[in-house]
Amino acid sequence: MYFFILAAGAFLAGIIINGILRSCVNELAREAEEIDHTSFTFFRQMKLKYENYLKMGHEINNTEAFAGKYLDKYRRHGIRLQSFEKASACAAGLCVIFGACGALLDKSHALEYLLAGFLAMYVVAGSRQLIDIPAKKKRITINHVDYFENRFSAVTMETCKPERTNREKARGRDIDYERDAEALRSRTEKKSDGGGEKEPLGKFNENVKISFSEEEKKLIDEILKEYLG
Numbered sequence: 001m002y003f004f005i006l007a008a009g010a011f012l013a014g015i016i017i018n019g020i021l022r023s024c025v026n027e028l029a030r031e032a033e034e035i036d037h038t039s040f041t042f043f044r045q046m047k048l049k050y051e052n053y054l055k056m057g058h059e060i061n062n063t064e065a066f067a068g069k070y071l072d073k074y075r076r077h078g079i080r081l082q083s084f085e086k087a088s089a090c091a092a093g094l095c096v097i098f099g100a101c102g103a104l105l106d107k108s109h110a111l112e113y114l115l116a117g118f119l120a121m122y123v124v125a126g127s128r129q130l131i132d133i134p135a136k137k138k139r140i141t142i143n144h145v146d147y148f149e150n151r152f153s154a155v156t157m158e159t160c161k162p163e164r165t166n167r168e169k170a171r172g173r174d175i176d177y178e179r180d181a182e183a184l185r186s187r188t189e190k191k192s193d194g195g196g197e198k199e200p201l202g203k204f205n206e207n208v209k210i211s212f213s214e215e216e217k218k219l220i221d222e223i224l225k226e227y228l229g
Contacts, residue, residue: 003102007095007117014091014124018131021084024076025136032143036151046070050148060148067144071137081133088128095120 031040038044049070053060060066074081099117103110 001106003098003105004113004116007098007102007113007120010091010094010098011120011124014088014095014120015127017084017088017091018124018127020076021081021088021128021133022131024074024081024084025131025133028071028074028140029136032140035143035147042074046144047152050152063145063148064141067141067148068137071140071144085128085133088124092121092124092128095124 027040028042031038031043035043035047046067050060050066072080072082076084096117099113099115099120102113102117106113
């Protein structure tokens with residue numbers, strides 16, 4: 001009778017552990033489907049870590065490995081999913097062990113002990129298989145890879161694209177200003193070679209009024225910030 005109670009305890013422990021496993025995996029799968037707008041803290045931290053890697057210039061060649069490795073860090077009550085799976089397998093094994101021990105000690109009810117032990121083991125193991133943890137983990141990882149390699153990268157590139165374009169425009173505008181200054185110098189030197197007095201550049205700049213548009217002013221500010229810090 002003592003081993004029968006132990007087998008029943010192992011059976012109940014296995015069912016409870018499988019319930020926790022089901023809850024964890026279903027929550028992860030549900031939040032992974034809506035990872036774009038998820039408020040799930042674990043996935044928000046994953047997205048932030050991925051974004052920080054990109055900002056620091058680190059290239060992530062294998063997004064699937066990144067997502068799978070980070071998923072292994074998920075904990076419920078401080079315990080990882082792999083630990084819950086191992087605990088469930090141990091509970092199923094204990095059901096058989098306690099049933100076998102009861103059968104050896106009480107041979108008059110050996111068949112009942114063995115049946116109870118093996119039945120409890122199959123129920124615990126079967127309920128764990130019904131959760132289909134490997135398939136759900138794979139689906140979660142695929143959702144992460146799809147988000148990071150397609151949508152997340154597209155948003156990042158779209159955000160950075162105008163910034164690069166403005167810099168290129170600013171640099172091109174800077175080159176145009178240098179060309180205009182060079183042309184002014186060459187014209188002034190030609191006038192002095194023709195017999196006339198050399199016209200000082202300072203006087204020329206005082207007489208000519210240059211007006212800039214708002215866009216040009218912004219570009220000039222960017223040039224000054226880039227070269228003067």
